[in-house]
Amino acid sequence: DAGVIQSPRHEVTEMGQEVTLRCKPISGHNSLFWYRQTMMRGLELLIYFNNNVPIDDSGMPEDRFSAKMPNASFSTLKIQPSEPRDSAVYFCASSFDRASYNEQFFGPGTRLTVL
Amino acid sequence: AQSVTQLGSHVSVSEGALVLLRCNYSSSVPPYLFWYVQYPNQGLQLLLKYTTGATLVKGINGFEAEFKKSETSFHLTKPSAHMSDAAEYFCAVRDAYGGSQGNLIFGKGTKLSVKP
Numbered sequence: 216d217a218g219v220i221q222s223p224r225h226e227v228t229e230m231g232q233e234v235t236l237r238c239k240p241i242s243g244h245n246s247l248f249w250y251r252q253t254m255m256r257g258l259e260l261l262i263y264f265n266n267n268v269p270i271d272d273s274g275m276p277e278d279r280f281s282a283k284m285p286n287a288s289f290s291t292l293k294i295q296p297s298e299p300r301d302s303a304v305y306f307c308a309s310s311f312d313r314a315s316y317n318e319q320f321f322g323p324g325t326r327l328t329v330l
Numbered sequence: 331a332q333s334v335t336q337l338g339s340h341v342s343v344s345e346g347a348l349v350l351l352r353c354n355y356s357s358s359v360p361p362y363l364f365w366y367v368q369y370p371n372q373g374l375q376l377l378l379k380y381t382t383g384a385t386l387v388k389g390i391n392g393f394e395a396e397f398k399k400s401e402t403s404f405h406l407t408k409p410s411a412h413m414s415d416a417a418e419y420f421c422a423v424r425d426a427y428g429g430s431q432g433n434l435i436f437g438k439g440t441k442l443s444v445k446p
Binding site for chain 1: 364373374379433438
C-alpha cells in the first residue's frame with residue numbers, strides 16, 4: 216500500500232515567492248495533519264482536518280499560511296509570500312480516527328529552503 | 331490539558347548497552363500513548379502504542395514500553411542498543427478536547443546516539 220505522499224520532496228525558493236506543498240493521504244483515512252519541524256522549535260502542528268473540514272488551525276503561524284483540503288485524497292499548504300524564517304521540513308500525516316486510536320502515518324516530508 | 335515531557339533532549343549509549351528514553355504525560359482522560367522514531371531525513375514512524383489492556387507493549391526493532399499509570403510514565407527501553415538505533419524518538423499522547431480528539435500531542439523529542 217502506498218503511504219502518505221508528499222510533493223515536492225525539496226523546494227528552494229526566493230523570499231517573496233509563493234510556495235505550495237502537496238499531500239495525498241492514505242486512502243480511507245479521514246484525518247489529515249500538517250506539521251512543521253525546525254531545529255529551534257521542534258515538531259509543531261500547523262493545522263488538522265477531519266473529513267476535509269479544518270478542525271484546529273491555531274498552529275498556523277500567520278496569514279501568510281493557508282491550507283485547503285478540497286477532497287479526501289488531496290491537501291495543500293500554501294505560503295504567500297514566503298520568508299527565510301519559513302525554512303523547515305513540512306510533514307503531512309493522516310489517520311483513521313475511528314479505528315486506529317489516533318495513530319498517525321507520516322509522509323517523507325518536504326524540505327523547504329527560502330533564500 | 332494534555333502534555334508530554336521527554337526527559338533529556340540527547341541520550342548517548344554504547345553499542346550493546348541498555349537504552350532508556352523517558353516520557354511522562356499528563357492526560358485528563360484514559361491515555362493513548364505512542365512512541366515514534368525519526369531516522370535522519372525521514373518522516374516519523376510508529377514504534378509502538380498503548381491503548382488498553384497489557385501495560386507492557388512490544389514494538390518493532392526490539393523496543394518496548396511500559397505504561398505506569400501511578401507514575402504517569404511511558405518509558406521506552408531496549409535491552410541492547412544497535413548502531414542502527416541512532417535516531418530521534420518522540421513520545422505522544424492523544425488529545426482529548428472538543429473537536430481535537432483525533433490529534434496527538436508530541437513531546438520535544440530525544441536524540442539517541444549509539445557509540446561503537
